[in-house]
Amino acid sequence: xxxxxxxxxxxxxxxxxxxxxxxxxxxxxxxxxxxxxxxxxxxxxxxxxxxxxxxxxxxxxxxxxxxxxxxxxxxxxxxxxxxxxxxxxxxxxxxxxxxxxxxxxxxxxxxxxxxxxxxxxxxxxxxxxxxxxxxxxxxxxxxxxxxxxxxxxxxxxxxxxxxxxxxxxxxxxxxxxxxxxxxxxxxxxxxxxxxxxxxxxxxxxxxxxxxxxxxxxxxxxxxxxxxxxxxxxxxxxxxxxxxxxxxxxxxxxxxxxxxxxxxxxxxxxxxxxxxxxxxxxxxxxxxxxxxxxxxxxxxxxxxxxxxxxxxxxxxxxxxxxxxxxxxxxxxxxxxxxxxxxx
Amino acid sequence: xxxxxxxxxxxxxxxxxxxxxxxxxxxxxxxxxxxxxxxxxxxxxxxxxxxxxxxxxxxxxxxxxxxxxxxxxxxxxxxxxxxxxxxxxxxxxxxxxxxxxxxxxxxxxxxxxxxxxxxxxxxxxxxxxxxxxxxxxxxxxxxxxxxxxxxxxxxxxxxxxxxxxxxxxxxxxxxxxxxxxxxxxxxxxxxxxxxxxxxxxxxxxxxxxxxxxxxxxxxxxxxxxxxxxxxxxxxxxxxxxxxxxxxxxxxxxxxxxxxxxxxxxxxxxxxxxxxxxxxxxxxxxxxxxxxxxxxxxxxxxxxxxxxxxxxxxxxxxxxxxxxxxxxxxxxxxxxxxxxxxxx
Numbered sequence: 001x002x003x004x005x006x007x008x009x010x011x012x013x014x015x016x017x018x019x020x021x022x023x024x025x026x027x028x029x030x031x032x033x034x035x036x037x038x039x040x041x042x043x044x045x046x047x048x049x050x051x052x053x054x055x056x057x058x059x060x061x062x063x064x065x066x067x068x069x070x071x072x073x074x075x076x077x078x079x080x081x082x083x084x085x086x087x088x089x090x091x092x093x094x095x096x097x098x099x100x101x102x103x104x105x106x107x108x109x110x111x112x113x114x115x116x117x118x119x120x121x122x123x124x125x126x127x128x129x130x131x132x133x134x135x136x137x138x139x140x141x142x143x144x145x146x147x148x149x150x151x152x153x154x155x156x157x158x159x160x161x162x163x164x165x166x167x168x169x170x171x172x173x174x175x176x177x178x179x180x181x182x183x184x185x186x187x188x189x190x191x192x193x194x195x196x197x198x199x200x201x202x203x204x205x206x207x208x209x210x211x212x213x214x215x216x217x218x219x220x221x222x223x224x225x226x227x228x229x230x231x232x233x234x235x236x237x238x239x240x241x242x243x244x245x246x247x248x249x250x251x252x253x254x255x256x257x258x259x260x261x262x263x264x265x266x267x268x269x270x271x272x273x274x275x276x277x278x279x280x281x282x283x284x285x286x287x288x289x290x291x292x293x294x295x296x297x298x299x300x301x302x303x304x305x306x307x308x309x310x311x312x313x314x315x316x317x318x319x320x321x322x323x324x325x326x327x328x329x330x331x332x333x334x335x336x337x338x339x340x341x342x
Numbered sequence: 343x344x345x346x347x348x349x350x351x352x353x354x355x356x357x358x359x360x361x362x363x364x365x366x367x368x369x370x371x372x373x374x375x376x377x378x379x380x381x382x383x384x385x386x387x388x389x390x391x392x393x394x395x396x397x398x399x400x401x402x403x404x405x406x407x408x409x410x411x412x413x414x415x416x417x418x419x420x421x422x423x424x425x426x427x428x429x430x431x432x433x434x435x436x437x438x439x440x441x442x443x444x445x446x447x448x449x450x451x452x453x454x455x456x457x458x459x460x461x462x463x464x465x466x467x468x469x470x471x472x473x474x475x476x477x478x479x480x481x482x483x484x485x486x487x488x489x490x491x492x493x494x495x496x497x498x499x500x501x502x503x504x505x506x507x508x509x510x511x512x513x514x515x516x517x518x519x520x521x522x523x524x525x526x527x528x529x530x531x532x533x534x535x536x537x538x539x540x541x542x543x544x545x546x547x548x549x550x551x552x553x554x555x556x557x558x559x560x561x562x563x564x565x566x567x568x569x570x571x572x573x574x575x576x577x578x579x580x581x582x583x584x585x586x587x588x589x590x591x592x593x594x595x596x597x598x599x600x601x602x603x604x605x606x607x608x609x610x611x612x613x614x615x616x617x618x619x620x621x622x623x624x625x626x627x628x629x630x631x632x633x634x635x636x637x638x639x640x641x642x643x644x645x646x647x648x649x650x651x652x653x654x655x656x657x658x659x660x661x662x663x664x665x666x667x668x669x670x671x672x673x674x675x676x677x678x679x680x681x682x683x684x685x
Binding site: 080128132133134135137138139142143145146147148150151152153260263266267276277306308309310311312313315316318322323326330 | 420464470471475477478481488489596599613645647648650651659662663666
């Protein structure tokens with residue numbers, strides 16, 4: 001559908017749109033924090049900026065950064081998708097089993113399967129939320145269990161290992177174009193597509209409308225049910241794609257793959273300025289949030305923070321990022337209000 | 343929804359009916375589960391098995407009590423399992439440093455209350471959404487648990503204390519922690535259903551702005567709720583540590599989702615303002631009974647996970663669909679009835 005948009009000219013459309021966006025909004029402060037963090041870490045430990053460690057960092061961040069794109073669509077509408085980790089685990093295993101069953105299968109078929117399975121699972125969430133009127137937190141907490149249970153039932157103690165996968169598939173994760181891993185490029189392409197879609201297309205703007213005020217959106221003629229359903233289907237499809245990439249990157253997948261990822265994804269979105277209360281946020285911000293969390297993690301390793309303290313420091317920084325972001329946003333809003341009253 | 347309807351009749355009867363209805367339903371489900379369980383396996387309805395079943399549920403049941411209060415007030419606490427891990431780690435560290443056990447327990451409980459206070463402070467003073475705050479403290483408290491204890495385990499607790507965790511009340515099949523749970527459940531139910539404080543939680547959950555205008559101290563109430571939630575998690579940590587005779591930083595990982603699943607299955611609305619302690623306790627035991635009965639019947643573990651998820655979804659979807667069918671029927675009968683009138 002919209003793929004033609006970015007694949008035709010990824011380098012041409014991305015940088016200007018991204019740059020103007022970054023320096024206009026909340027993303028600017030996140031970028032500054034990110035740069036400061038990188039600068040300090042690199043000053044203490046120059047190896048932090050080596051090509052190899054940057055490459056590892058990007059690869060580690062990319063799967064969370066991909067899933068957070070779908071989560072953003074859902075969060076914008078004031079919903080949440082907790083089931084993404086289970087969708088990722090299930091699609092990773094199922095697309096792996098496709099290779100086991102048909103060793104000669106073309107690689108693109110695994111991607112199509114992952115997208116399709118993910119979309120179908122997302123549709124279950126979407127139908128429950130949009131038409132069953134089940135609150136998203138309840139529905140996706142339920143499907144988090146159901147999908148993971150199905151995953152365990154399908155896997156039954158087995159696992160997929162790299163030896164089951166065609167070499168070309170595993171090579172995709174380690175391959176690169178002009179030094180940038182192709183996996184990272186794929187994730188960036190998805191982010192650009194959805195960034196442009198949310199900003200410039202009517203149906204993209206509808207996500208903001210639904211999250212800001214459902215009744216107003218309804219009165220404005222937006223088909224809220226269909227929009228919510230689409231959001232969950234896209235979130236599922238993206239999580240499914242992430243499952244295939246997870247398989248390509250790690251090669252080994254068991255039934256527990258991706259467990260607990262949902263909180264990382266939501267944390268990245270929140271740090272990136274996507275409001276849990278709906279209607280506010282951008283894909284770029286969410287991606288920077290994921291990057292920031294990843295950089296904090298690897299900076300702590302590079303700075304040789306004591307191993308057992310790293311998670312606590314990471315948690316404290318996450319909390320700090322959330323607090324500062326919201327307090328600053330509120331102060332800005334108050335200033336605008338005062339000016340308009342004068 | 344926007345169809346004009348005679349408002350008065352459905353409005354007063356619906357909340358009462360759906361609340362009572364769901365509680366009766368879930369208690370009936372518990373009875374059915376007990377019956378089915380006893381036909382699946384002879385070992386099910388024995389004192390030893392039921393005692394074991396209750397014992398396995400006790401931490402979830404304890405934390406679900408305070409989570410009920412928190413969710414009724416339209417907030418959420420995702421950090422409870424991390425508080426369990428952190429307090430369990432502190433208990434182990436203090437004991438390993440030869441602090442008397444009574445003091446070590448007090449220290450763990452104090453840390454839990456403090457953790458709850460931080461959650462509550464961030465939510466009420468900074469006005470952050472509790473979902474975001476407690477995702478943050480979920481990471482922070484689990485990290486502090488590792489900072490305290492690393493990947494070591496403290497296991498040499500004295501028999502007197504571990505017996506409190508997994509022992510039975512002399513002469514009965516009742517696990518000692520379950521006695522503590524029953525007392526706390528009665529206290530919580532009384533607090534929620536028979537005091538002004540309890541009523542204020544429903545008011546805050548139903549409409550926070552209205553509650554504030556009505557003179558309720560919303561901020562202070564919510565702060566207290568988070569402190570109670572932290573304190574209860576710390577108590578659950580003490581029980582957990584003695585029951586398994588092991589203090590580890592990764593104790594109770596992921597428990598928060600089980601607690602929330604039980605609270606929602608018990609009929610508490612995620613949007614606040616609705617729910618009861620009885621419903622939640624019934625839900626905790628329903629999940630426990632189903633899992634225990636299916637395990638005894640050699641049903642694979644993954645089916646249990648699927649059943650838990652389905653129950654959770656159906657508990658909300660069922661009543662919703664029923665209400666829609668009812669509304670559709672009502673609309674049809676009003677349309678067929680008196681002609682003209684209305685827009």
